[in-house]
Amino acid sequence: xxxxxxxxRWTPNPWDIxxxxxxxxxxxxxxxxxxxxxxxxxxxxxxxxxxxEPGDAFFxxxxxxxxxxxxxxxxxxxxxxxxxxxxxxxxxxxxPANLRFLLLFYSVVLxxxxxxxWLGPLTTALLRGLGIIDQSYRELLDTAPYKYLGxxxxxxxxxxxxxxxxxxxxxxxxxxxxxxxxxxxxxxFGILLKNIQLPPNADF
Numbered sequence: 001x002x003x004x005x006x007x008x009r010w011t012p013n014p015w016d017i018x019x020x021x022x023x024x025x026x027x028x029x030x031x032x033x034x035x036x037x038x039x040x041x042x043x044x045x046x047x048x049x050x051x052x053e054p055g056d057a058f059f060x061x062x063x064x065x066x067x068x069x070x071x072x073x074x075x076x077x078x079x080x081x082x083x084x085x086x087x088x089x090x091x092x093x094x095x096p097a098n099l100r101f102l103l104l105f106y107s108v109v110l111x112x113x114x115x116x117x118w119l120g121p122l123t124t125a126l127l128r129g130l131g132i133i134d135q136s137y138r139e140l141l142d143t144a145p146y147k148y149l150g151x152x153x154x155x156x157x158x159x160x161x162x163x164x165x166x167x168x169x170x171x172x173x174x175x176x177x178x179x180x181x182x183x184x185x186x187x188x189f190g191i192l193l194k195n196i197q198l199p200p201n202a203d204f
Contacts, residue, residue, distance in 0.1 A: 043061055112155070114154075119153040121137040151186065159178045
C-alpha cells in the first residue's frame, strides 16, 4: 500500500541555498576586491577638527558585512532545518498569489516611506499652526526630536508592518525587536556620528 505522502521528500530548499550562496559570494567579492580598489577613503577618518567621522568606505563596508552575516545565518538555517518539500507545479508561472504578494509588499513599503517623508513636516506644520513653535521643518532639520520623527515613524511602520504580515499576527517580541533596532541605529547614526543626516532629512 502506498502512503499518500510518498511523493514528498525531506530536503533543503534549493532556492534558499542558492540565495544564501549568491549573496555571500557577492558580498565577499565586494569586501575584498571591489571596495579596496574602488573606494579611496578609509572606514573612519579624522576631520579637520581632529574628530573621528565615517569615511567613504564606512557605509558600504557596514552594509556588506551585515549581508555576509545574514547570508551565513541563512545557509546555517537551511543546513540545520529539514523541510518537507512537495512538487511545485507553479514554478516559472506568474500567479494571482504572486501579484497579491507584490501588491501587499509594495503597499507596506510605500506606506513606511510616506510616513518617513511626511511625518516630520506635518508634525512641525501642526505645531506651528497651534503656535507651539515658530520654525519650519527645514529650519529644524538638526534639532531633536524633530529630525528623528520621520526615521523612527517610517522605519517602525515599514519593519513592523512587514514582520507582522510575514508572521500573520502581531507579536510583542517582534515589535520589541523593531524598537530596539531603531533605537540602536538612532543612537549610532543620529547621536554618536554627528555628521550624518538620517533619512529623509537630506532631501529637505
